[in-house]
Amino acid sequence: MWTAEIPAFLPLAIAAVLALVTRGWLRSAIMLLAPVLGGLHLLSVDPGVVVHIQILDLELTPYRVDRLSLIFGYLFHLGAFIAVLFALQVRDSMQHCAALLYVASAIGAVFAGDLLSLFVFWEVMGLSSAFLVWAGRGPGSAEAGIRYLLFQILSGVLLMAGALWHWVNTGDLSFNEIGLAGGASWLLFLAFGIKAGFPLLHNWITDGYPASTPTGTVFLCMFTTKAAVYALARGFPGAEPLVYIGMVMACFPIFYAVIENDLRRVLAYSMINQLGFMVCGIGVGTALALNGAVGHAFNDVLFKGLLMMSMGAVLYMTDRINGSDLGGLYKSMPKTTVLCMIGAASISAFPLFNGFVSKSMVMSALVNEGYHGVWLAMLFAAAGVFHHAGIKIPYFAFFHHDSGIRTQEAPLNMLLAMAVAAVLCIAIGSQPQLLYQLLPYDYDYSPYDVTHVLTQTQLLFFSALAFVWLNTRGMYPPELRSTNIDIEWLWRRLLPSAALRISSRLAAARDGLLELLSPALRPEFWANRKLLQLTLSRQWPTGSMVLWVAVFLAVMLFSGLFVKGA
Amino acid sequence: MSEQKSQDWLDKPANQRKIRMSLYIACGILFLLDLIVKRKVYVAAEQLPGFYPIFGFVACVVLVLIAKEMRKLLMRGEDYYDVDR
Numbered sequence: 001m002w003t004a005e006i007p008a009f010l011p012l013a014i015a016a017v018l019a020l021v022t023r024g025w026l027r028s029a030i031m032l033l034a035p036v037l038g039g040l041h042l043l044s045v046d047p048g049v050v051v052h053i054q055i056l057d058l059e060l061t062p063y064r065v066d067r068l069s070l071i072f073g074y075l076f077h078l079g080a081f082i083a084v085l086f087a088l089q090v091r092d093s094m095q096h097c098a099a100l101l102y103v104a105s106a107i108g109a110v111f112a113g114d115l116l117s118l119f120v121f122w123e124v125m126g127l128s129s130a131f132l133v134w135a136g137r138g139p140g141s142a143e144a145g146i147r148y149l150l151f152q153i154l155s156g157v158l159l160m161a162g163a164l165w166h167w168v169n170t171g172d173l174s175f176n177e178i179g180l181a182g183g184a185s186w187l188l189f190l191a192f193g194i195k196a197g198f199p200l201l202h203n204w205i206t207d208g209y210p211a212s213t214p215t216g217t218v219f220l221c222m223f224t225t226k227a228a229v230y231a232l233a234r235g236f237p238g239a240e241p242l243v244y245i246g247m248v249m250a251c252f253p254i255f256y257a258v259i260e261n262d263l264r265r266v267l268a269y270s271m272i273n274q275l276g277f278m279v280c281g282i283g284v285g286t287a288l289a290l291n292g293a294v295g296h297a298f299n300d301v302l303f304k305g306l307l308m309m310s311m312g313a314v315l316y317m318t319d320r321i322n323g324s325d326l327g328g329l330y331k332s333m334p335k336t337t338v339l340c341m342i343g344a345a346s347i348s349a350f351p352l353f354n355g356f357v358s359k360s361m362v363m364s365a366l367v368n369e370g371y372h373g374v375w376l377a378m379l380f381a382a383a384g385v386f387h388h389a390g391i392k393i394p395y396f397a398f399f400h401h402d403s404g405i406r407t408q409e410a411p412l413n414m415l416l417a418m419a420v421a422a423v424l425c426i427a428i429g430s431q432p433q434l435l436y437q438l439l440p441y442d443y444d445y446s447p448y449d450v451t452h453v454l455t456q457t458q459l460l461f462f463s464a465l466a467f468v469w470l471n472t473r474g475m476y477p478p479e480l481r482s483t484n485i486d487i488e489w490l491w492r493r494l495l496p497s498a499a500l501r502i503s504s505r506l507a508a509a510r511d512g513l514l515e516l517l518s519p520a521l522r523p524e525f526w527a528n529r530k531l532l533q534l535t536l537s538r539q540w541p542t543g544s545m546v547l548w549v550a551v552f553l554a555v556m557l558f559s560g561l562f563v564k565g566a
Numbered sequence: 567m568s569e570q571k572s573q574d575w576l577d578k579p580a581n582q583r584k585i586r587m588s589l590y591i592a593c594g595i596l597f598l599l600d601l602i603v604k605r606k607v608y609v610a611a612e613q614l615p616g617f618y619p620i621f622g623f624v625a626c627v628v629l630v631l632i633a634k635e636m637r638k639l640l641m642r643g644e645d646y647y648d649v650d651r
C-alpha cells in the first residue's frame with residue numbers, strides 16, 4: 001500500500017478534510033502529523049517516479065518526481081509543519097481546512113507532470129488561499145480577498161488558455177521546458193508571472209497578505225509565489241526577459257517598504273524584492289543561477305516565514321501592526337525579538353545565515369555571465385533589503401521609542417514554530433551543504449571565501465551605518481499612518497470614478513433627451529419606462545444567468561462533439 | 567519618558583551611545599580591512615578601494631532620500647480607499 005506512487009499531496013489533502021470534522025487535540029495531532037508523515041514518505045521517494053492516468057484518450061501525468069520538484073516538495077512539507085505549528089491555537093475550522101488544502105495543492109502543483117494537472121492544482125491553490133485572506137474577517141478583508149482572488153483566477157485563466165494553445169501547437173501537454181516562443185508560451189509565462197509577483201502584477205501580494213489573519217499570512221507567504229518560482233524554473237529557465245524583470249522586482253519594492261507603515265505590508269514588499277533575486281537567477285539560467293534561485297526560494301520560506309511569524313505574533317498579542325503604533329516590545333516579548341532578529345539577519349544575507357549562501361549564488365552567476373549592470377542593481381537591492389527588512393522591521397516593532405504597550409510573550413506553539421525556522425536559518429547558513437545537496441543541478445559552489453564574506457559584511461555594516469546616521473540626524477522618514485498609492489490605484493480609484501462619471505454623463509444625456517420631448521410626454525416616460533426594458537434585464541435573478549450559461553456550455557459541448565465526429 | 571524612569575539597559579542614552587560607537591568602530595575596521603586584504607575583483611567597479619562600504623552607505627542614503635520624496639507624491643490618508651467616491 002505505502003508505495004512511491006502515492007501522490008505527495010494526498011496526506012495533506014486528507015488532513016484538510018479531517019480538520020473540518022475533528023476538534024481539539026485530535027485535530028492538532030492530525031494537522032501536525034500530516035506534513036511529518038507526508039514529508040517522511042517523500043524522503044523515501046526517488047526521482048523518476050511517474051504516475052500516468054488515462055481520461056478518454058487523454059493521457060495525464062498528475063505525479064512526476066524529479067530533483068527540481070523534490071526540493072520544492074521537501075520545502076513545502078517543512079513550511080507546512082512550521083506554519084501549522086504556528087497556527088495551532090487558532091479555533092477556526094475554515095482557516096485550518098483552507099490552509100491545509102492550500103498546502104496540499106501547492107505540493108500537487110510542483111509534482112504535476114502536465115499542464116492540465118498543473119492547472120487544477122493552480123486553481124485550488126488560488127481559491128483555498130483566498131479563504132485565508134477572507135479569514136481575516138477584519139474591515140476590508142472581504143474586498144481584499146476578492147481582489148486577491150481576481151488575480152489568482154486571471155493567472156488560472158491564462159494558464160488554461162496557454163496550456164490549450166500549447167497543446168494545439170505541439171500536440172503535447174507535458175510540463176517541461178517551454179521557452180519563450182509564440183503566443184502560447186507568453187500566456188503561460190504571464191500566468192506564472194502573476195503568481196510570481198511580476199512588477200505591475202504584484203499587487204495581490206501587498207494588498208492581500210496584510211488583510212489575512214496573523215497565522216494565515218504565514219501560510220500565504222510560503223507557497224503561492226514559490227510554486228510560481230518552481231513553474232518558471234521548470235518552464236522558462238534562461239529566458240532573458242526574466243533577468244530584467246527580476247531586477248525591477250528586486251529594486252522597486254524597497255522604496256515602498258521604507259515608507260510603508262503596516263509592517264506586514266513591508267514584509268510583502270520585501271517578499272517581491274526577494275522574489276526578484278529568484279526570478280533573475282532563473283533568467284540567467286546557468287546551473288549555478290538556477291541552483292541559486294531554487295536555493296533562495298527554499299531559504300525565503302524559512303526567513304520570510306520567520307519574519308512573518310514574528311509580526312504575526314506581535315499582531316496576535318497586541319492587535320497592532322503599524323510601525324507608528326508599536327515600539328519597545330522587546331521588554332515584553334524578548335524571545336520573539338531575538339527570533340525576529342535571526343530572521344532579519346537571514347534575509348539580509350549576513351554570513352552564517354541562510355540568505356547569504358543562496359543570494360551569493362545568484363550574484364556570482366550574474367557576474368559570471370557578464371550582467372554587470374544588473375549585478376550593480378541587485379547589489380543596491382541587497383543593501384536595501386537590510387535597510388527595510390533587516391533593520392526597519394525589528395527596530396520599529398521591538399525597539400524605537402517605547403510605545404507603552406505591555407503584553408506577554410507569544411504562546412508556546414508560536415515560539416516553537418519560530419524557533420524551528422530560526423534554527424534552520426542558522427543551520428543552513430553555517431552548513432550550506434545541508435541545502436546544496438538537495439539542489440537540482442550539479443554545480444560545486446562554496447560561498448565562504450574571504451572576498452564574499454568581507455564584501456558582504458562591509459555592505460551590510462555600512463548600510464546599518466547609513467541608517468544610524470540618517471536616524472540621528474532626524475532624516476529617516478518617520479512611520480506615519482498612511483496609504484501609499486501603488487498600481488492598485490488604477491482599479492480602486494481611477495476605474496470606479498471613471499465609471500461613475502460615465503454613468504452620470506449618460507443620465508445627463510437621457511435627461512437632455514427628455515427635455516426635447518413635450519412636457520406632457522415626460523410623466524408618461526417615467527411611468528412606463530419599465531416597459532422599455534428588455535425581458536432579460538427587467539429582473540436579474542442569478543438563476544437565469546446560470547441557466548443561460550449552462551445552455552451556452554451545452555451548445556458548445558455538442559457542437560464540439562459533432563465537429564469531432566465529422 | 568522622564569517621569570517613568572525605565573531601568574532597561576537599552577533605555578539609557580549612554581548605552582545607546584555605546585552601541586553606536588561599537589558600530590562605528592566595526593565599520594572603521596571593515597574599511598581598513600578592505601585596504602589590507604587582497605580581495606578578488608570580478609567587476610571593474612570593485613577595483614575602487616572601499617567600493618562595498620561606500621556603495622552600501624550611499625545606496626541606503628539614496629534609497630531613503632528618494633523614498634522620502636516619493637511620499638510627497640504617493641502618500642494619502644489612511645482611509646484613502648475607504649472614502650466614498
